[in-house]
Amino acid sequence: MYADLITFFTTNWLGMAIVMLAQCLAVTVPLLVAVAYMTYVDRKVWASIQLRRGPNVVGPFGLLQPFADGLKLVLKETIVPSSANGVLFIIAPMIAFMTALVAWAVVPFDDGWVIADINVGILYLFAISSLGVYGIIIAGWASNSKYAFLGALRSAAQMVSYEVSIGFVLITVLLCVGSLNLSQVVLAQSGWFWNWFWLPLLPMFVIFFISALAETNRTPFDLPMSEAELVAGFHTEYSAMTFGLFFLGEYANMILLSALGAVLFLGGWHSPIPYAPFTLVPGVVWFALKIAFLLFIFSWTKGTLPRYRYDQLMRLGWKVFLPVSLGWVVLTAAVLTFGGWLPKP
Amino acid sequence: MILQALAFYVFAAITVASAAMVVVSRNPVYSVLFLILAFFNAAGLFLLIGAEFIAMILVIVYVGAVAVLFLFVVMMLDINLTQLREGFLDYFPVGALIGAVLFAELLLGVGIIGAGSATIAGLNEHGAQVTAIDNTRAIGRVLYTQYFYLFQVAGLVLLVAMIGAIVLTLRSRPGVRRQKAGEQINRTKEQSITVVKVPTRGGV
Numbered sequence: 001m002y003a004d005l006i007t008f009f010t011t012n013w014l015g016m017a018i019v020m021l022a023q024c025l026a027v028t029v030p031l032l033v034a035v036a037y038m039t040y041v042d043r044k045v046w047a048s049i050q051l052r053r054g055p056n057v058v059g060p061f062g063l064l065q066p067f068a069d070g071l072k073l074v075l076k077e078t079i080v081p082s083s084a085n086g087v088l089f090i091i092a093p094m095i096a097f098m099t100a101l102v103a104w105a106v107v108p109f110d111d112g113w114v115i116a117d118i119n120v121g122i123l124y125l126f127a128i129s130s131l132g133v134y135g136i137i138i139a140g141w142a143s144n145s146k147y148a149f150l151g152a153l154r155s156a157a158q159m160v161s162y163e164v165s166i167g168f169v170l171i172t173v174l175l176c177v178g179s180l181n182l183s184q185v186v187l188a189q190s191g192w193f194w195n196w197f198w199l200p201l202l203p204m205f206v207i208f209f210i211s212a213l214a215e216t217n218r219t220p221f222d223l224p225m226s227e228a229e230l231v232a233g234f235h236t237e238y239s240a241m242t243f244g245l246f247f248l249g250e251y252a253n254m255i256l257l258s259a260l261g262a263v264l265f266l267g268g269w270h271s272p273i274p275y276a277p278f279t280l281v282p283g284v285v286w287f288a289l290k291i292a293f294l295l296f297i298f299s300w301t302k303g304t305l306p307r308y309r310y311d312q313l314m315r316l317g318w319k320v321f322l323p324v325s326l327g328w329v330v331l332t333a334a335v336l337t338f339g340g341w342l343p344k345p
Numbered sequence: 346m347i348l349q350a351l352a353f354y355v356f357a358a359i360t361v362a363s364a365a366m367v368v369v370s371r372n373p374v375y376s377v378l379f380l381i382l383a384f385f386n387a388a389g390l391f392l393l394i395g396a397e398f399i400a401m402i403l404v405i406v407y408v409g410a411v412a413v414l415f416l417f418v419v420m421m422l423d424i425n426l427t428q429l430r431e432g433f434l435d436y437f438p439v440g441a442l443i444g445a446v447l448f449a450e451l452l453l454g455v456g457i458i459g460a461g462s463a464t465i466a467g468l469n470e471h472g473a474q475v476t477a478i479d480n481t482r483a484i485g486r487v488l489y490t491q492y493f494y495l496f497q498v499a500g501l502v503l504l505v506a507m508i509g510a511i512v513l514t515l516r517s518r519p520g521v522r523r524q525k526a527g528e529q530i531n532r533t534k535e536q537s538i539t540v541v542k543v544p545t546r547g548g549v
Contacts, residue, residue: 088378118397119397119479119481120397120398120401120481123398123401123402123405124401126401126405126409127401127404127405127408127409130404130405130408130409130410131404131408131409133409133413134381134413134416137413137416137417137420138378141374141420149420153417153420153421156413156416156417157417160409160410160413160414163409163410180481311524312524315526
Protein backbone atom coordinates (compact mmCIF):
# COMPACT_ATOMS: atom_id res chain seq x y z
CA MET A 1 0.00 0.00 0.00
CA TYR A 2 2.65 2.49 1.09
CA ALA A 3 4.99 1.34 -1.64
CA ASP A 4 2.22 1.99 -4.17
CA LEU A 5 1.72 5.49 -2.80
CA ILE A 6 5.44 6.24 -2.94
CA THR A 7 5.75 5.08 -6.54
CA PHE A 8 2.63 7.10 -7.40
CA PHE A 9 4.04 10.31 -5.92
CA THR A 10 7.58 9.89 -7.28
CA THR A 11 7.02 8.52 -10.79
CA ASN A 12 3.46 9.27 -11.97
CA TRP A 13 3.18 12.75 -13.48
CA LEU A 14 -0.13 13.34 -11.68
CA GLY A 15 1.43 12.37 -8.34
CA MET A 16 4.43 14.59 -9.00
CA ALA A 17 2.13 17.48 -9.85
CA ILE A 18 0.22 16.95 -6.58
CA VAL A 19 3.48 16.94 -4.60
CA MET A 20 4.63 20.12 -6.37
CA LEU A 21 1.33 21.84 -5.62
CA ALA A 22 1.45 20.76 -1.98
CA GLN A 23 5.00 22.12 -1.65
CA CYS A 24 3.95 25.48 -3.11
CA LEU A 25 1.01 25.67 -0.71
CA ALA A 26 3.23 24.68 2.23
CA VAL A 27 5.34 27.76 1.51
CA THR A 28 2.68 30.21 0.36
CA VAL A 29 0.08 29.73 3.10
CA PRO A 30 2.44 30.28 6.07
CA LEU A 31 3.95 33.18 4.13
CA LEU A 32 0.58 34.88 3.73
CA VAL A 33 -0.21 34.35 7.42
CA ALA A 34 3.22 35.81 8.22
CA VAL A 35 2.44 38.80 6.00
CA ALA A 36 -0.87 39.34 7.81
CA TYR A 37 0.79 39.23 11.22
CA MET A 38 3.72 41.32 10.00
CA THR A 39 1.28 44.21 9.50
CA TYR A 40 0.05 43.66 13.07
CA VAL A 41 3.57 43.51 14.54
CA ASP A 42 4.57 46.55 12.51
CA ARG A 43 1.72 48.60 13.96
CA LYS A 44 2.39 47.34 17.49
CA VAL A 45 6.10 48.25 17.24
CA TRP A 46 5.37 51.76 15.94
CA ALA A 47 2.75 52.15 18.64
CA SER A 48 5.28 51.24 21.33
CA ILE A 49 7.84 53.64 19.86
CA GLN A 50 5.24 56.43 19.87
CA LEU A 51 3.91 55.49 23.35
CA ARG A 52 0.55 54.35 22.02
CA ARG A 53 -1.25 51.01 22.38
CA GLY A 54 -1.71 50.06 18.73
CA PRO A 55 -4.51 47.79 17.51
CA ASN A 56 -6.15 46.22 20.58
CA VAL A 57 -9.88 46.04 19.89
CA VAL A 58 -10.51 43.22 17.37
CA GLY A 59 -9.94 39.90 19.17
CA PRO A 60 -7.63 39.36 22.16
CA PHE A 61 -4.78 41.93 22.07
CA GLY A 62 -6.10 42.98 18.67
CA LEU A 63 -4.83 39.73 17.16
CA LEU A 64 -7.69 39.48 14.66
CA GLN A 65 -7.05 42.99 13.32
CA PRO A 66 -5.16 41.82 10.18
CA PHE A 67 -8.08 39.60 9.18
CA ALA A 68 -10.57 42.40 9.73
CA ASP A 69 -8.42 44.64 7.51
CA GLY A 70 -8.14 41.92 4.89
CA LEU A 71 -11.89 41.36 4.88
CA LYS A 72 -12.44 45.09 4.49
CA LEU A 73 -10.13 45.21 1.45
CA VAL A 74 -11.86 42.23 -0.17
CA LEU A 75 -15.37 43.58 0.37
CA LYS A 76 -14.72 47.09 -0.94
CA GLU A 77 -15.36 48.07 -4.53
CA THR A 78 -12.47 48.01 -7.00
CA ILE A 79 -12.52 51.36 -8.75
CA VAL A 80 -10.81 51.70 -12.13
CA PRO A 81 -10.42 55.39 -13.07
CA SER A 82 -12.13 56.15 -16.38
CA SER A 83 -8.97 57.57 -17.95
CA ALA A 84 -6.79 54.69 -16.78
CA ASN A 85 -5.48 51.93 -19.00
CA GLY A 86 -7.82 49.17 -17.84
CA VAL A 87 -5.80 46.01 -18.59
CA LEU A 88 -2.45 47.26 -17.32
CA PHE A 89 -4.12 48.88 -14.31
CA ILE A 90 -5.36 45.46 -13.16
CA ILE A 91 -2.23 43.52 -14.19
CA ALA A 92 0.21 45.78 -12.30
CA PRO A 93 -0.75 44.77 -8.74
CA MET A 94 -0.77 41.13 -9.83
CA ILE A 95 2.82 41.45 -11.06
CA ALA A 96 3.86 43.16 -7.82
CA PHE A 97 2.30 40.42 -5.71
CA MET A 98 3.39 37.49 -7.88
CA THR A 99 7.05 38.47 -8.07
CA ALA A 100 7.10 38.66 -4.27
CA LEU A 101 5.77 35.09 -4.05
CA VAL A 102 7.67 33.19 -6.77
CA ALA A 103 11.03 34.19 -5.32
CA TRP A 104 10.37 31.93 -2.32
CA ALA A 105 10.86 28.83 -4.48
CA VAL A 106 14.63 28.83 -3.88
CA VAL A 107 14.78 29.91 -0.21
CA PRO A 108 16.11 27.05 1.98
CA PHE A 109 14.12 26.81 5.24
CA ASP A 110 16.15 23.95 6.65
CA ASP A 111 18.66 21.39 5.41
CA GLY A 112 16.99 20.13 2.24
CA TRP A 113 13.74 22.07 2.75
CA VAL A 114 13.71 23.84 -0.59
CA ILE A 115 11.12 23.70 -3.35
CA ALA A 116 13.70 24.12 -6.11
CA ASP A 117 17.31 23.44 -5.13
CA ILE A 118 18.79 25.04 -8.24
CA ASN A 119 22.45 25.85 -8.88
CA VAL A 120 21.81 29.50 -9.69
CA GLY A 121 19.59 30.22 -6.67
CA ILE A 122 21.09 33.61 -5.86
CA LEU A 123 20.89 34.76 -9.47
CA TYR A 124 17.25 33.62 -9.58
CA LEU A 125 16.43 35.66 -6.48
CA PHE A 126 18.27 38.65 -7.88
CA ALA A 127 16.45 38.34 -11.21
CA ILE A 128 13.03 38.05 -9.57
CA SER A 129 13.65 40.92 -7.18
CA SER A 130 14.61 43.13 -10.11
CA LEU A 131 11.21 42.39 -11.64
CA GLY A 132 9.32 43.90 -8.70
CA VAL A 133 9.85 47.35 -10.18
CA TYR A 134 7.58 46.52 -13.14
CA GLY A 135 4.49 46.24 -10.97
CA ILE A 136 5.12 49.73 -9.65
CA ILE A 137 6.13 51.43 -12.88
CA ILE A 138 3.23 49.90 -14.85
CA ALA A 139 0.83 50.92 -12.07
CA GLY A 140 2.13 54.49 -12.20
CA TRP A 141 1.75 54.73 -15.95
CA ALA A 142 -1.59 52.94 -16.24
CA SER A 143 -3.21 55.12 -13.54
CA ASN A 144 -2.89 58.15 -15.82
CA SER A 145 -2.38 60.41 -12.81
CA LYS A 146 0.53 62.74 -12.18
CA TYR A 147 1.11 61.67 -8.58
CA ALA A 148 1.11 58.00 -9.46
CA PHE A 149 3.42 58.64 -12.40
CA LEU A 150 5.93 60.67 -10.38
CA GLY A 151 5.92 58.00 -7.69
CA ALA A 152 6.54 55.29 -10.28
CA LEU A 153 9.45 57.17 -11.86
CA ARG A 154 11.07 57.72 -8.48
CA SER A 155 10.64 54.13 -7.55
CA ALA A 156 12.09 52.83 -10.81
CA ALA A 157 15.20 54.98 -10.45
CA GLN A 158 15.57 54.05 -6.80
CA MET A 159 15.22 50.30 -7.23
CA VAL A 160 17.57 50.16 -10.21
CA SER A 161 20.19 52.16 -8.30
CA TYR A 162 20.14 50.06 -5.16
CA GLU A 163 20.12 46.78 -7.06
CA VAL A 164 23.66 47.60 -8.14
CA SER A 165 24.97 47.66 -4.58
CA ILE A 166 22.94 44.58 -3.62
CA GLY A 167 24.58 42.83 -6.59
CA PHE A 168 28.06 43.62 -5.26
CA VAL A 169 27.07 42.44 -1.77
CA LEU A 170 25.94 39.14 -3.29
CA ILE A 171 29.25 38.87 -5.15
CA THR A 172 31.30 39.19 -1.93
CA VAL A 173 29.26 36.42 -0.32
CA LEU A 174 29.66 34.27 -3.43
CA LEU A 175 33.42 34.77 -3.32
CA CYS A 176 33.47 33.36 0.21
CA VAL A 177 31.17 30.43 -0.61
CA GLY A 178 32.18 29.42 -4.12
CA SER A 179 28.65 28.42 -5.13
CA LEU A 180 25.46 30.12 -6.31
CA ASN A 181 23.28 27.59 -4.50
CA LEU A 182 21.58 29.07 -1.43
CA SER A 183 21.82 25.80 0.56
CA GLN A 184 25.58 25.80 -0.07
CA VAL A 185 25.73 29.40 1.16
CA VAL A 186 24.15 28.33 4.45
CA LEU A 187 26.33 25.20 4.78
CA ALA A 188 29.44 27.36 4.37
CA GLN A 189 28.47 29.25 7.56
CA SER A 190 28.21 26.29 9.96
CA GLY A 191 29.58 26.53 13.49
CA TRP A 192 29.48 29.31 16.07
CA PHE A 193 27.61 32.51 15.38
CA TRP A 194 30.81 34.41 14.70
CA ASN A 195 31.41 32.08 11.74
CA TRP A 196 28.33 33.49 10.06
CA PHE A 197 29.16 36.04 7.39
CA TRP A 198 27.76 39.04 9.29
CA LEU A 199 31.02 39.43 11.24
CA PRO A 200 33.71 38.91 8.56
CA LEU A 201 31.64 40.90 6.04
CA LEU A 202 30.16 43.41 8.48
CA PRO A 203 30.21 46.52 6.21
CA MET A 204 28.52 44.48 3.50
CA PHE A 205 25.79 43.37 5.93
CA VAL A 206 25.07 47.00 6.76
CA ILE A 207 25.01 47.98 3.08
CA PHE A 208 22.79 45.00 2.31
CA PHE A 209 20.30 45.97 4.97
CA ILE A 210 20.13 49.63 3.93
CA SER A 211 19.80 48.63 0.26
CA ALA A 212 17.04 46.21 1.28
CA LEU A 213 15.18 49.13 2.85
CA ALA A 214 15.52 51.06 -0.41
CA GLU A 215 14.62 48.03 -2.51
CA THR A 216 11.36 47.50 -0.62
CA ASN A 217 10.50 51.21 -0.59
CA ARG A 218 10.46 51.41 3.20
CA THR A 219 11.22 54.39 5.40
CA PRO A 220 13.63 56.24 5.24
CA PHE A 221 13.49 55.53 1.49
CA ASP A 222 9.72 55.46 0.95
CA LEU A 223 9.88 58.25 -1.63
CA PRO A 224 7.67 56.43 -4.18
CA MET A 225 4.71 56.88 -1.84
CA SER A 226 5.80 59.85 0.22
CA GLU A 227 2.39 61.06 1.34
CA ALA A 228 3.42 64.67 1.95
CA GLU A 229 4.29 65.27 -1.70
CA LEU A 230 2.64 62.59 -3.80
CA VAL A 231 -0.60 61.69 -1.95
CA ALA A 232 0.23 57.96 -1.96
CA GLY A 233 2.66 57.72 -4.85
CA PHE A 234 2.20 54.93 -7.35
CA HIS A 235 -0.90 53.48 -5.65
CA THR A 236 -2.82 56.75 -5.36
CA GLU A 237 -5.56 55.54 -7.73
CA TYR A 238 -5.83 52.01 -6.34
CA SER A 239 -8.59 50.82 -4.07
CA ALA A 240 -9.84 47.61 -2.46
CA MET A 241 -8.06 44.38 -3.41
CA THR A 242 -5.90 45.94 -6.14
CA PHE A 243 -4.39 48.10 -3.41
CA GLY A 244 -4.40 45.05 -1.13
CA LEU A 245 -2.18 43.15 -3.57
CA PHE A 246 0.39 45.98 -3.57
CA PHE A 247 0.29 46.01 0.20
CA LEU A 248 0.70 42.23 0.51
CA GLY A 249 3.45 42.32 -2.10
CA GLU A 250 5.36 44.99 -0.20
CA TYR A 251 5.26 43.01 3.03
CA ALA A 252 6.07 39.72 1.28
CA ASN A 253 9.05 41.47 -0.28
CA MET A 254 10.21 42.69 3.13
CA ILE A 255 10.02 39.17 4.50
CA LEU A 256 11.81 37.87 1.41
CA LEU A 257 14.72 40.29 1.78
CA SER A 258 14.92 39.50 5.50
CA ALA A 259 15.07 35.81 4.60
CA LEU A 260 17.80 36.56 2.07
CA GLY A 261 19.69 38.51 4.75
CA ALA A 262 19.31 35.57 7.14
CA VAL A 263 20.60 33.13 4.51
CA LEU A 264 23.51 35.27 3.36
CA PHE A 265 24.71 36.76 6.64
CA LEU A 266 23.02 35.13 9.64
CA GLY A 267 23.69 31.45 8.92
CA GLY A 268 20.23 30.43 7.67
CA TRP A 269 18.96 27.45 9.66
CA HIS A 270 22.08 27.08 11.85
CA SER A 271 21.78 27.56 15.60
CA PRO A 272 24.03 30.28 17.06
CA ILE A 273 25.80 27.81 19.39
CA PRO A 274 26.55 24.39 17.87
CA TYR A 275 25.90 22.40 21.10
CA ALA A 276 23.13 20.30 22.59
CA PRO A 277 20.18 22.42 23.80
CA PHE A 278 20.47 24.79 20.87
CA THR A 279 20.93 22.21 18.13
CA LEU A 280 17.81 20.32 19.29
CA VAL A 281 15.63 23.23 18.17
CA PRO A 282 14.57 22.61 14.53
CA GLY A 283 16.50 24.67 12.00
CA VAL A 284 13.35 26.21 10.56
CA VAL A 285 12.68 27.82 13.96
CA TRP A 286 16.11 29.44 14.02
CA PHE A 287 15.54 30.62 10.46
CA ALA A 288 12.16 32.14 11.41
CA LEU A 289 13.71 33.83 14.47
CA LYS A 290 16.44 35.41 12.34
CA ILE A 291 13.87 36.67 9.82
CA ALA A 292 11.81 38.07 12.69
CA PHE A 293 14.88 39.85 14.07
CA LEU A 294 15.58 41.55 10.72
CA LEU A 295 11.90 42.44 10.30
CA PHE A 296 11.92 44.05 13.73
CA ILE A 297 14.76 46.30 12.57
CA PHE A 298 12.64 47.18 9.52
CA SER A 299 9.80 48.37 11.79
CA TRP A 300 12.23 50.05 14.16
CA THR A 301 13.76 52.16 11.38
CA LYS A 302 10.29 53.06 10.16
CA GLY A 303 9.36 54.28 13.61
CA THR A 304 12.58 56.24 14.11
CA LEU A 305 14.00 57.80 10.95
CA PRO A 306 12.71 60.70 8.85
CA ARG A 307 12.45 60.37 5.07
CA TYR A 308 15.45 61.02 2.82
CA ARG A 309 15.36 63.71 0.18
CA TYR A 310 15.52 62.37 -3.38
CA ASP A 311 18.98 63.73 -4.27
CA GLN A 312 20.35 62.44 -0.96
CA LEU A 313 18.99 59.00 -1.76
CA MET A 314 20.68 58.96 -5.15
CA ARG A 315 23.94 60.25 -3.71
CA LEU A 316 23.96 57.55 -1.06
CA GLY A 317 23.34 54.85 -3.65
CA TRP A 318 25.78 55.90 -6.35
CA LYS A 319 28.48 57.87 -4.56
CA VAL A 320 28.73 56.01 -1.25
CA PHE A 321 27.46 52.44 -1.55
CA LEU A 322 28.70 51.72 -5.06
CA PRO A 323 32.38 52.64 -4.44
CA VAL A 324 32.41 51.10 -0.95
CA SER A 325 30.89 47.80 -2.09
CA LEU A 326 33.11 47.67 -5.18
CA GLY A 327 36.17 48.26 -3.01
CA TRP A 328 35.05 45.57 -0.61
CA VAL A 329 34.67 43.07 -3.46
CA VAL A 330 38.27 43.72 -4.49
CA LEU A 331 39.46 43.52 -0.87
CA THR A 332 37.62 40.25 -0.21
CA ALA A 333 38.96 38.72 -3.41
CA ALA A 334 42.51 39.79 -2.50
CA VAL A 335 42.28 38.48 1.06
CA LEU A 336 40.82 35.16 -0.09
CA THR A 337 43.43 34.72 -2.82
CA PHE A 338 46.52 35.72 -0.88
CA GLY A 339 45.34 34.25 2.42
CA GLY A 340 44.76 30.89 0.75
CA TRP A 341 41.12 30.76 1.87
CA LEU A 342 39.59 30.42 -1.57
CA PRO A 343 36.76 27.86 -1.51
CA LYS A 344 37.69 24.66 -3.35
CA PRO A 345 35.89 24.39 -6.70
CA MET B 346 11.03 14.34 -23.52
CA ILE B 347 7.59 15.18 -24.91
CA LEU B 348 7.13 17.73 -22.12
CA GLN B 349 10.39 19.43 -23.13
CA ALA B 350 9.34 19.56 -26.76
CA LEU B 351 6.03 21.06 -25.70
CA ALA B 352 7.79 23.66 -23.53
CA PHE B 353 10.11 24.49 -26.42
CA TYR B 354 7.25 25.13 -28.82
CA VAL B 355 5.36 27.21 -26.25
CA PHE B 356 8.39 29.38 -25.44
CA ALA B 357 9.39 29.71 -29.09
CA ALA B 358 5.87 30.57 -30.25
CA ILE B 359 5.42 33.23 -27.54
CA THR B 360 8.88 34.67 -28.28
CA VAL B 361 8.13 35.04 -31.98
CA ALA B 362 4.60 36.32 -31.41
CA SER B 363 5.62 38.92 -28.85
CA ALA B 364 8.59 40.00 -30.99
CA ALA B 365 6.11 40.59 -33.81
CA MET B 366 3.88 42.55 -31.44
CA VAL B 367 6.83 44.80 -30.52
CA VAL B 368 6.84 46.02 -34.11
CA VAL B 369 3.12 45.96 -34.78
CA SER B 370 1.57 47.32 -31.57
CA ARG B 371 0.39 50.92 -31.77
CA ASN B 372 1.36 52.09 -28.32
CA PRO B 373 5.15 52.26 -27.71
CA VAL B 374 4.66 51.33 -24.04
CA TYR B 375 2.97 48.11 -25.16
CA SER B 376 5.93 47.53 -27.49
CA VAL B 377 8.35 47.65 -24.55
CA LEU B 378 6.15 45.35 -22.49
CA PHE B 379 6.01 42.84 -25.36
CA LEU B 380 9.79 43.14 -25.67
CA ILE B 381 10.04 42.15 -22.00
CA LEU B 382 7.80 39.16 -22.66
CA ALA B 383 10.07 38.17 -25.54
CA PHE B 384 13.15 38.40 -23.27
CA PHE B 385 11.44 36.19 -20.71
CA ASN B 386 10.61 33.49 -23.18
CA ALA B 387 14.11 33.64 -24.63
CA ALA B 388 15.36 33.02 -21.09
CA GLY B 389 13.00 30.04 -20.96
CA LEU B 390 14.56 28.70 -24.16
CA PHE B 391 18.04 29.04 -22.64
CA LEU B 392 16.85 27.10 -19.60
CA LEU B 393 15.62 24.30 -21.84
CA ILE B 394 19.09 23.75 -23.33
CA GLY B 395 20.58 23.73 -19.82
CA ALA B 396 22.19 27.19 -19.96
CA GLU B 397 20.72 28.38 -16.66
CA PHE B 398 23.43 30.97 -16.04
CA ILE B 399 22.82 32.77 -19.34
CA ALA B 400 19.06 32.56 -18.76
CA MET B 401 19.35 34.29 -15.40
CA ILE B 402 21.79 36.90 -16.68
CA LEU B 403 19.42 37.62 -19.56
CA VAL B 404 16.60 38.28 -17.10
CA ILE B 405 18.79 40.33 -14.71
CA VAL B 406 20.47 42.51 -17.34
CA TYR B 407 17.85 42.91 -20.04
CA VAL B 408 14.59 42.64 -18.12
CA GLY B 409 15.82 44.03 -14.81
CA ALA B 410 17.88 46.96 -16.07
CA VAL B 411 17.79 47.69 -19.81
CA ALA B 412 14.05 47.30 -20.33
CA VAL B 413 13.29 49.33 -17.18
CA LEU B 414 15.22 52.23 -18.67
CA PHE B 415 13.47 51.77 -22.03
CA LEU B 416 10.13 51.85 -20.27
CA PHE B 417 11.26 54.87 -18.26
CA VAL B 418 12.11 56.84 -21.39
CA VAL B 419 9.16 55.70 -23.50
CA MET B 420 6.67 56.56 -20.74
CA MET B 421 8.07 60.05 -20.32
CA LEU B 422 8.24 60.87 -24.02
CA ASP B 423 5.23 62.59 -25.45
CA ILE B 424 4.91 60.43 -28.54
CA ASN B 425 2.50 61.37 -31.26
CA LEU B 426 1.14 58.10 -32.58
CA THR B 427 -0.16 59.35 -35.93
CA GLN B 428 3.15 61.04 -36.67
CA LEU B 429 4.92 57.81 -35.82
CA ARG B 430 2.82 55.84 -38.31
CA GLU B 431 3.29 58.29 -41.19
CA GLY B 432 6.61 57.07 -42.54
CA PHE B 433 5.74 53.41 -42.01
CA LEU B 434 5.28 52.50 -45.65
CA ASP B 435 8.37 54.46 -46.75
CA TYR B 436 10.61 52.66 -44.32
CA PHE B 437 8.98 49.27 -44.77
CA PRO B 438 11.17 48.04 -47.71
CA VAL B 439 14.39 48.95 -45.88
CA GLY B 440 13.22 47.26 -42.69
CA ALA B 441 12.11 44.18 -44.59
CA LEU B 442 15.49 44.01 -46.34
CA ILE B 443 17.40 44.19 -43.04
CA GLY B 444 15.09 41.56 -41.58
CA ALA B 445 15.65 39.30 -44.59
CA VAL B 446 19.44 39.66 -44.34
CA LEU B 447 19.37 38.83 -40.61
CA PHE B 448 17.13 35.83 -41.24
CA ALA B 449 19.39 34.55 -44.01
CA GLU B 450 22.44 34.93 -41.77
CA LEU B 451 20.66 33.07 -38.98
CA LEU B 452 19.80 30.21 -41.34
CA LEU B 453 23.38 30.11 -42.62
CA GLY B 454 24.73 30.09 -39.07
CA VAL B 455 22.47 27.26 -38.00
CA GLY B 456 23.15 25.34 -41.19
CA ILE B 457 26.96 25.59 -41.07
CA ILE B 458 27.92 25.71 -37.39
CA GLY B 459 25.21 23.68 -35.78
CA ALA B 460 24.66 21.09 -38.50
CA GLY B 461 22.39 18.48 -36.94
CA SER B 462 22.28 20.09 -33.52
CA ALA B 463 19.56 22.59 -34.33
CA THR B 464 16.83 20.05 -33.73
CA ILE B 465 15.46 19.60 -30.25
CA ALA B 466 17.15 16.23 -29.89
CA GLY B 467 20.48 17.87 -30.76
CA LEU B 468 19.88 20.62 -28.22
CA ASN B 469 19.24 18.03 -25.54
CA GLU B 470 22.52 16.29 -26.29
CA HIS B 471 24.25 19.61 -25.78
CA GLY B 472 22.34 20.07 -22.55
CA ALA B 473 23.62 16.75 -21.23
CA GLN B 474 27.21 17.78 -21.97
CA VAL B 475 26.87 21.12 -20.30
CA THR B 476 25.21 19.91 -17.11
CA ALA B 477 28.02 17.42 -16.44
CA ILE B 478 29.86 20.40 -14.91
CA ASP B 479 27.54 23.13 -13.68
CA ASN B 480 27.67 25.81 -16.29
CA THR B 481 28.32 28.85 -14.09
CA ARG B 482 31.56 27.13 -13.10
CA ALA B 483 32.33 26.26 -16.72
CA ILE B 484 31.98 29.90 -17.81
CA GLY B 485 34.01 31.11 -14.84
CA ARG B 486 36.86 28.76 -15.70
CA VAL B 487 37.37 30.01 -19.24
CA LEU B 488 36.22 33.63 -18.96
CA TYR B 489 39.06 34.86 -16.76
CA THR B 490 41.80 32.59 -18.14
CA GLN B 491 41.42 31.67 -21.79
CA TYR B 492 39.37 34.71 -22.81
CA PHE B 493 40.99 37.16 -20.39
CA TYR B 494 41.98 39.75 -23.02
CA LEU B 495 38.61 39.60 -24.75
CA PHE B 496 36.99 40.12 -21.36
CA GLN B 497 39.17 43.18 -20.71
CA VAL B 498 38.41 44.56 -24.16
CA ALA B 499 34.69 44.17 -23.52
CA GLY B 500 35.15 46.07 -20.27
CA LEU B 501 37.01 48.86 -22.11
CA VAL B 502 34.25 49.15 -24.70
CA LEU B 503 31.68 49.56 -21.93
CA LEU B 504 33.88 52.12 -20.16
CA VAL B 505 34.18 54.20 -23.34
CA ALA B 506 30.42 54.04 -23.84
CA MET B 507 29.88 55.15 -20.26
CA ILE B 508 32.28 58.07 -20.55
CA GLY B 509 30.56 59.05 -23.81
CA ALA B 510 27.16 59.11 -22.13
CA ILE B 511 28.49 61.20 -19.24
CA VAL B 512 30.20 63.70 -21.54
CA LEU B 513 27.03 64.09 -23.62
CA THR B 514 24.85 64.88 -20.64
CA LEU B 515 27.26 66.78 -18.41
CA ARG B 516 26.70 70.49 -18.45
CA SER B 517 27.51 72.98 -15.75
CA ARG B 518 24.45 74.93 -14.81
CA PRO B 519 25.20 78.22 -13.09
CA GLY B 520 23.01 79.26 -10.22
CA VAL B 521 22.27 75.76 -8.94
CA ARG B 522 23.07 75.32 -5.28
CA ARG B 523 24.31 71.85 -4.58
CA GLN B 524 24.43 70.18 -1.23
CA LYS B 525 27.97 69.24 -0.27
CA ALA B 526 27.79 66.75 2.56
CA GLY B 527 31.52 67.03 3.35
CA GLU B 528 31.36 70.79 3.85
CA GLN B 529 28.29 70.48 6.02
CA ILE B 530 29.87 67.88 8.25
CA ASN B 531 33.16 69.76 8.55
CA ARG B 532 31.49 72.96 9.66
CA THR B 533 32.49 73.95 13.18
CA LYS B 534 30.57 75.95 15.74
CA GLU B 535 32.93 78.92 15.27
CA GLN B 536 32.26 79.09 11.52
CA SER B 537 28.53 78.90 11.68
CA ILE B 538 27.32 80.85 14.69
CA THR B 539 28.43 83.97 16.51
CA VAL B 540 27.22 84.79 19.97
CA VAL B 541 26.41 88.45 20.17
CA LYS B 542 25.73 90.31 23.34
CA VAL B 543 22.96 92.66 22.36
CA PRO B 544 22.77 95.84 24.40
CA THR B 545 19.27 96.81 25.43
CA ARG B 546 17.65 99.12 22.87
CA GLY B 547 20.92 99.07 20.90
CA GLY B 548 20.14 96.39 18.32
CA VAL B 549 22.74 94.27 16.60
